Amino acid sequence: EAGVTQFPSHSVIEKGQTVTLRCDPISGHDNLYWYRRVMGKEIKFLLHFVKESKQDESGMPNNRFLAERTGGTYSTLKVQPAELEDSGVYFCASSLLGGANVLTFGAGSRLTVL
Amino acid sequence: LAKTTQPISMDSYEGQEVNITCSHNNIATNDYITWYQQFPSQGPRFIIQGYKTKVTNEVASLFIPADRKSSTLSLPRVSLSDTAVYYCLVGDRGGGADGLTFGKGTHLIIQP
Numbered sequence: 001e002a003g004v005t006q007f008p009s010h011s012v013i014e015k016g017q018t019v020t021l022r023c024d025p026i027s028g029h030d031n032l033y034w035y036r037r038v039m040g041k042e043i044k045f046l047l048h049f050v051k052e053s054k055q056d057e058s059g060m061p062n063n064r065f066l067a068e069r070t071g072g073t074y075s076t077l078k079v080q081p082a083e084l085e086d087s088g089v090y091f092c093a094s095s096l097l098g099g100a101n102v103l104t105f106g107a108g109s110r111l112t113v114l
Numbered sequence: 115l116a117k118t119t120q121p122i123s124m125d126s127y128e129g130q131e132v133n134i135t136c137s138h139n140n141i142a143t144n145d146y147i148t149w150y151q152q153f154p155s156q157g158p159r160f161i162i163q164g165y166k167t168k169v170t171n172e173v174a175s176l177f178i179p180a181d182r183k184s185s186t187l188s189l190p191r192v193s194l195s196d197t198a199v200y201y202c203l204v205g206d207r208g209g210g211a212d213g214l215t216f217g218k219g220t221h222l223i224i225q226p
Contacts, residue, residue: 103158
C-alpha cells in the first residue's frame with residue numbers, strides 16, 4: 001500500500017512568491033491533516049479535512065494560507081504571498097474515518113523562504 | 115485540551131529497555147493516549163495507543179495506571195535505530211485536532 005506522498009520535498013522561494021504544496025493521502029482515507037513545524041518549534045496543527053470539507057481550520061496562521069481538497073482526494077496548501085516566517089516543514093497526514101487518531105504521515109515538504 | 119509533559123531527552127545503550135513517561139494530569143474520560151515516533155527528515159509514525167492498563171504490540175508496550183494521569187512507553191532491547199523523537203498525545207478518538215496536538219517530545223539517543 002502506498003503511503004502518504006508529499007510534493008515537493010523541498011522548495012526554496014523568495015519572499016512574496018507563491019508556493020503550492022501537494023499531499024496525496026492513502027487511498028480511502030477520508031481524514032486529511034496538515035501540520036507545520038517551524039525551525040526549533042513544535043509540530044503545529046494547521047487544519048483537518050473530512051473528505052472535501054474543512055472540519056477544523058483553527059490552526060491556519062492567516063489568510064495567506066489556502067488549503068483545498070478537490071473531490072476529497074489529494075490536497076493542496078498554497079502560501080501566497082510567502083513570508084520569511086513561513087519557512088519550515090509542512091507535514092500531511094491521513095487516517096480512516098473513525099481512525100481513532102492513528103495517523104499516517106508523509107515525509108513532509110520543506111519550505112525555505114529567502 | 116489535555117496537556118502532556120515528557121522528558122526533553124534521554125540516553126540509553128543498545129540492548130537495554132527504555133521507558134519514557136508522559137504526564138497528563140488533566141486527561142478526560144474520553145481521552146486516549148497515543149505515542150508517535152519521528153526520525154529526522156521524516157514524518158511522525160504511529161507506535162501505540164491505549165486507554166488503560168497495558169497495551170503491547172510488536173514494537174512497544176504502553177503502561178497506563180488506574181488514574182490515567184501518566185503513561186509509560188516501554189521499548190524493549192533498544193537498538194541504534196531507535197534513536198528518534200517520541201511524542202505522547204492525549205485526546206479523544208474522534209479524529210479532531212484536540213487529540214492530535216504534538217508537544218516537544220522526548221529526544222531518545224541510543225548509544226553503542
